[in-house]
Amino acid sequence: MELDRFRQELDAWLDANAEKLAPGADHDWSMDSDMAQLAKVKQLTFDAGWMRWGWPERVGGLGGSTLLRGYLGEALTLRDLVDPGLCSLTEVLAPTMIDYARPELAAEMVPKLLRGEETWCQGFSEPGTGSNLAALSCRAEQSGDEWRVNGQKVWTSLAQYADRCVLLVRTGTAEDAHRGITAMFVDMETPGITVRPIETMHGRLEFCEVFFDDVVVPDHRLLGEPGQGWAVAMDLLPYERSTALWHRGAFLQRRLDELLRTAEPGSLSAGDVGTTFQNLFALRARSRGTQHRLDAGERLGPETSIDKVLLAGSEQALFDLAADALDHDVLLGDDHESQRWRADFLYSRAATIYGGSSEIQRNIVARRLLDLGADR
Numbered sequence: 001m002e003l004d005r006f007r008q009e010l011d012a013w014l015d016a017n018a019e020k021l022a023p024g025a026d027h028d029w030s031m032d033s034d035m036a037q038l039a040k041v042k043q044l045t046f047d048a049g050w051m052r053w054g055w056p057e058r059v060g061g062l063g064g065s066t067l068l069r070g071y072l073g074e075a076l077t078l079r080d081l082v083d084p085g086l087c088s089l090t091e092v093l094a095p096t097m098i099d100y101a102r103p104e105l106a107a108e109m110v111p112k113l114l115r116g117e118e119t120w121c122q123g124f125s126e127p128g129t130g131s132n133l134a135a136l137s138c139r140a141e142q143s144g145d146e147w148r149v150n151g152q153k154v155w156t157s158l159a160q161y162a163d164r165c166v167l168l169v170r171t172g173t174a175e176d177a178h179r180g181i182t183a184m185f186v187d188m189e190t191p192g193i194t195v196r197p198i199e200t201m202h203g204r205l206e207f208c209e210v211f212f213d214d215v216v217v218p219d220h221r222l223l224g225e226p227g228q229g230w231a232v233a234m235d236l237l238p239y240e241r242s243t244a245l246w247h248r249g250a251f252l253q254r255r256l257d258e259l260l261r262t263a264e265p266g267s268l269s270a271g272d273v274g275t276t277f278q279n280l281f282a283l284r285a286r287s288r289g290t291q292h293r294l295d296a297g298e299r300l301g302p303e304t305s306i307d308k309v310l311l312a313g314s315e316q317a318l319f320d321l322a323a324d325a326l327d328h329d330v331l332l333g334d335d336h337e338s339q340r341w342r343a344d345f346l347y348s349r350a351a352t353i354y355g356g357s358s359e360i361q362r363n364i365v366a367r368r369l370l371d372l373g374a375d376r
Contacts, residue, residue, distance in 0.1 A: 001053060006068050010050055010075060020044065021081050029340065031205055034083045035119070035161055041081050042090075042116030045072065051114050059098055060111035066243070066295045073247040077254065084251040085206075088244035089157065093120050093166055096236040100223040101185060109164070109185070121162035123153040123186070123210060124233065131360045133168070133233060134177045138212060140169040140184070142219075142226075147171075147184070149192075149215040155354075159195045159208035162188050166236070168229050181229035185221045192216075202346035238300035240355050241307045246287045248311060252280055252318055255344065259322050262337075267325040276317045283310040302368040305361040312351040312358050319348040 001009075014021065021041055027033045045051040054069030055061025073091065077084045094113055098106050112118040129135045138151025149169055159165070165186045172180020188195075192215040197205040223232050256276065260268070286307050294300060323330045323345050329338040330345055352358040366372040 001062075001064050001068065003065060003067050003071065006053065006064075007071055007075075010072065013048065013050065014075060014079060017044070017048075018079075021079075023081075029336070034086060035158075038082050038086050039116035039119075041076060042087075042114065045076075046111075046115040055094070055110070055114065056098060058103065059094075059106050060114065067291060070243045070246050070291050073243065074250040077247050077250040080254065084247040086158065088247045089120065089122070090114065091243040091247070092236065092239050093122060095239050096166065096232060097185070097223070099235055100183065100228075100232050102220060105185065105220070112163075118163040119158055119161045120164045120166065121156050121159045121188070121208075121210075122236070123156055123159075123165045123167035125153060125155045127152060127154050131357055134181070134230070136168055136170055136181065138167075138169050140171050140182060140217065142171070145219045147217045147219065147222075149184070149186070149212040149217055151212050153210045153212075154207075155198075156195075156208045156210050157206055159188070159210050160197050160205065164188060165210070166223065166232075168233060171226055171229075176227075178230035179227055181233070182226045183223035183229040183232035184217050185223055186215065186217050187221075190215050190217070200347070201349070202343040204343070204347075234301075237356070238304045241304035241311075242287075242290050242294050242300055245283075245307050245311055246291055249280070249284045249287050249314075252314055253284070255322070256280060256318055259318075259325065263325040268321070272321050272324070276314075276321050279310070279314040279317050283307070283314045286310055302364050305356070305364040305369075308356060308361045309358055309365070315348045315351040319345040 021044060023033070023037050027037060042051060049062065050072055051069075052060060052062040053064050053072070054066045057063050069091070073084070073087060076082045076087065090113055094110050097110060101109070109118075113120055123138075124133060124136075126136050126138060129137070138149065138153060140147040140149045149167070151169070153167070156165070165188055167184045167186045169182055169184060170180055171182040192213040194211040194213070196209045196211075198207045198209060199205055200207060260273070290300065290304060290307055322341055326338075326341055330341045333339070333342070
């Protein structure tokens with residue numbers, strides 16, 4: 001289906017089904033409510049066919065351009081039907097599953113994720129390793145046709161809701177660095193897995209610590225071959241900065257529009273509004289280019305670090321502007337809208353950290369795009 005036709009038909013369907021798609025009267029914007037709302041919207045859009053466009057037919061999709069699923073996420077975000085951070089995990093994890101899992105495993109699992117029957121999480125970060133992913137120490141030892149995993153992950157988004165985990169483990173020696181890492185697709189109900197949610201400063205239990213104590217993973221659940229985990233990670237990370245960032249940009253656009261509508265006259269400086277709009281426009285333009293490169297079949301790489309740096313700056317600038325204009329509401333307000341502005345402001349403080357810190361992203365740009373040499 002062509003993008004223009006898809007937009008028109010999807011928008012008409014969203015209008016016709018607005019009441020069915022909207023959060024229910026009991027929706028309280030908690031994590032539990034947001035996850036239930038996401039599952040509902042994914043089921044409705046999958047059953048109507050919209051969620052299947054842009055995905056390969058071999059995993060239950062309807063084929064077509066990746067721009068189609070990019071627009072679906074944008075439309076759902078702009079209408080405030082889903083939380084973009086929760087929704088975008090599908091765009092982060094499903095493409096790598098399709099690329100590296102055994103075909104029969106991908107064909108079985110991806111439709112469950114697209115339809116909202118399952119939630120997946122990403123087990124990458126570990127205590128003490130910071131942004132140095134190659135230093136991970138969570139270990140797997142092979143025994144016949146299965147692996148036993150021991151170790152810990154942290155900052156694992158939605159692990160308490162997850163049915164599966166895309167997990168990176170060390171199967172070689174520490175000296176092997178990148179070559180000693182393997183990727184696995186782990187069932188979260190497997191005995192030996194303990195999940196402990198972490199409350200963030202904006203009051204959400206979005207992240208978790210995850211402990212693995214002699215967790216058995218069948219050999220057929222590897223993603224790629226043993227020792228190919230670094231390639232899996234490098235395939236996955238750019239997806240965090242392509243369609244997922246496009247959806248995040250749509251969320252920021254919606255929040256800027258809401259701020260301009262609701263702020264008291266005179267509370268916003270024209271110069272600050274202009275700078276914020278300029279930052280967001282640059283992000284959207286850059287992200288649009290990344291979307292089109294993905295659609296053209298180009299392999300995404302270190303250049304997506306630019307997108308991530310632009311996102312962090314745009315997000316913090318927007319919610320700094322909101323805090324200045326709505327200072328009392330953001331700091332002290334108890335009504336629903338004040339709580340949402342306060343949560344968004346607090347969450348924006350992490351924009352320069354989550355998904356790879358801005359310092360690391362600038363180093364990648366300097367070394368791998370501008371050839372400015374290694375760190376001294």
